[in-house]
Amino acid sequence: MKRITLSEQELPRTWYNIAPDLPEPLKPPLNPATGEPIGPEQLAAIFPMPLLEQEMSQEREIAIPEEILDVYAMWRPTPLIRAERLEKHLGTPAKIFYKHEGVSPPGSHKPNTAVAQAYYNKISGIKRLATETGAGQWGSALAFGCCLFGLDLKVYMVRVSYEQKPYRRSLIQTWGGEIVPSPSPDTPAGRQVLKDVPDSPGSLGIAISEAVQDAVHRDDTNYSLGSVLNHVLLHQTVIGLETQRQFKEFGLEPDVVIGCVGGGSNFAGLALPYVREKIGGKQLRMIAVEPEACPTITRGHYHYDFGDMAQTTPLLAMHTLGHSFVPPGIHACGLRYHGMAQLVSHLVRLGLVEPRACQQLECFEAAVTFARTEGIVPAPETSHAIQAVFAEAERCKREGKEETIVFNFSGHGFFDMSAYDDYFAKKLSDYALPEGDLEKAWDEIRDLPKP
Ligand SMILES: Cc1ncc(COP(=O)(O)O)c(C=O)c1O
Numbered sequence: 315m316k317r318i319t320l321s322e323q324e325l326p327r328t329w330y331n332i333a334p335d336l337p338e339p340l341k342p343p344l345n346p347a348t349g350e351p352i353g354p355e356q357l358a359a360i361f362p363m364p365l366l367e368q369e370m371s372q373e374r375e376i377a378i379p380e381e382i383l384d385v386y387a388m389w390r391p392t393p394l395i396r397a398e399r400l401e402k403h404l405g406t407p408a409k410i411f412y413k414h415e416g417v418s419p420p421g422s423h424k425p426n427t428a429v430a431q432a433y434y435n436k437i438s439g440i441k442r443l444a445t446e447t448g449a450g451q452w453g454s455a456l457a458f459g460c461c462l463f464g465l466d467l468k469v470y471m472v473r474v475s476y477e478q479k480p481y482r483r484s485l486i487q488t489w490g491g492e493i494v495p496s497p498s499p500d501t502p503a504g505r506q507v508l509k510d511v512p513d514s515p516g517s518l519g520i521a522i523s524e525a526v527q528d529a530v531h532r533d534d535t536n537y538s539l540g541s542v543l544n545h546v547l548l549h550q551t552v553i554g555l556e557t558q559r560q561f562k563e564f565g566l567e568p569d570v571v572i573g574c575v576g577g578g579s580n581f582a583g584l585a586l587p588y589v590r591e592k593i594g595g596k597q598l599r600m601i602a603v604e605p606e607a608c609p610t611i612t613r614g615h616y617h618y619d620f621g622d623m624a625q626t627t628p629l630l631a632m633h634t635l636g637h638s639f640v641p642p643g644i645h646a647c648g649l650r651y652h653g654m655a656q657l658v659s660h661l662v663r664l665g666l667v668e669p670r671a672c673q674q675l676e677c678f679e680a681a682v683t684f685a686r687t688e689g690i691v692p693a694p695e696t697s698h699a700i701q702a703v704f705a706e707a708e709r710c711k712r713e714g715k716e717e718t719i720v721f722n723f724s725g726h727g728f729f730d731m732s733a734y735d736d737y738f739a740k741k742l743s744d745y746a747l748p749e750g751d752l753e754k755a756w757d758e759i760r761d762l763p764k765p
Pocket residue numbers: 422423448449450451452540541542574575576577578579580581647648649693695696724725726
């Protein structure tokens with residue numbers, strides 16, 4: 315059997331919230347002014363109450379409203395596919411599977427939460443959302459969600475991607491979103507960066523500041539974040555819940571679960587239901603893969619830090635490179651974030667998730683091999699997961715082990731072909747970040763509270 319596609323009736327009816335199953339609770343977000351834990355009412359200016367309740371919920375299962383299921387059914391359940399041609403090419407005894415999240419209308423896992431966030435904002439009386447986007451995957455997913463639920467949207471897109479990926483911009487506009495490159499002159503945070511560094515490539519940390527300021531200054535507008543927060547990871551668990559059912563039909567269980575990590579949402583979406591099994595005593599490994607150019611969980615500190623550059627968010631306990639860190643302009647723009655989801659950071663600390671980093675060139679090499687064997691062109695972000703799959707398949711070959719590996723195919727790369735052009739023209743390079751660069755940003759957060 316090569317692929318398992320579940321029926322529409324088999325769509326999960328609930329999201330899985332890992333909070334009650336954690337061996338240690340998450341550290342609370344703190345108010346930077348007082349150092350005290352922050353309550354939902356302090357975040358109500360930019361998030362709707364149903365999402366804040368999910369953010370802090372201790373309920374294991376949270377019902378997915380019918381209106382969201384109705385939209386999910388446009389592309390969900392997504393297929394779980396065995397990559398047999400890739401296995402043969404690699405000559406590995408391992409069985410390799412991928413959960414194909416690239417089949418959604420915007421082309422990635424991001425609409426799993428975008429649709430939910432648009433829905434909850436709509437029923438809370440909000441008319442407009444503001445958000446940031448890296449590679450444009452999140453911006454296009456939220457534009458899709460807002461379009462279906464009749465909300466206006468403004469997207470602050472990291473400048474380097476705005477220039478590299480013009481067709482993601484067009485996609486956002488097609489679904490009715492307004493889009494500007496970040497740093498932009500439209501917000502105080504953007505104007506400050508443009509004054510200090512006029513040719514700034516931008517970063518997710520800067521774009522988040524702009525979108526938060528936009529939302530704070532308008533009553534009809536809320537802010538929406540595409541990763542990092544607990545409720546975002548919660549919505550993504552449909553991925554792992556479906557995968558568990560699909561493996562049952564294959565009569566298999568994964569030994570290794572792999573995903574790339576920017577803010578951590580697609581990895582967590584696949585991995586969290588399996589983390590639950592691992593906490594329950596099952597033997598399996600979970601690997602989170604990030605770029606060497608932005609090595610948050612492999613070289614960052616576990617510390618309280620701001621989620622954005624202008625220090626507008628609460629303090630979150632997470633792995634961080636420091637909120638002022640601006641990563642080099644690699645093509646996997648969705649992985650250029652200084653922080654990591656609190657939940658993923660926590661699981662790394664508890665030893666339940668293995669962190670790993672890889673270089674840009676080896677990722678593109680793996681992505682091209684994947685496209686030449688399995689036919690689908692991966693997003694540059696997804697190529698990080700694929701590179702780690704190659705390494706694990708190689709290990710299985712060396713050790714003669716028939717393990718089952720599953721990874722999250724978080725998005726296709728059809729709007730990233732300029733990155734592939736640069737790779738074929740040998741214009742891309744690896745980045746070795748000197749310790750000094752990391753020290754500078756770390757110095758700025760040393761005095762913030764320790765978790
Ligand atoms: C295709 C794809 N994969 C992965 C990511 C990383 O985000 P996260 O870690 O939240 O899944 C992005 C972010 O833009 C993306 O577009």
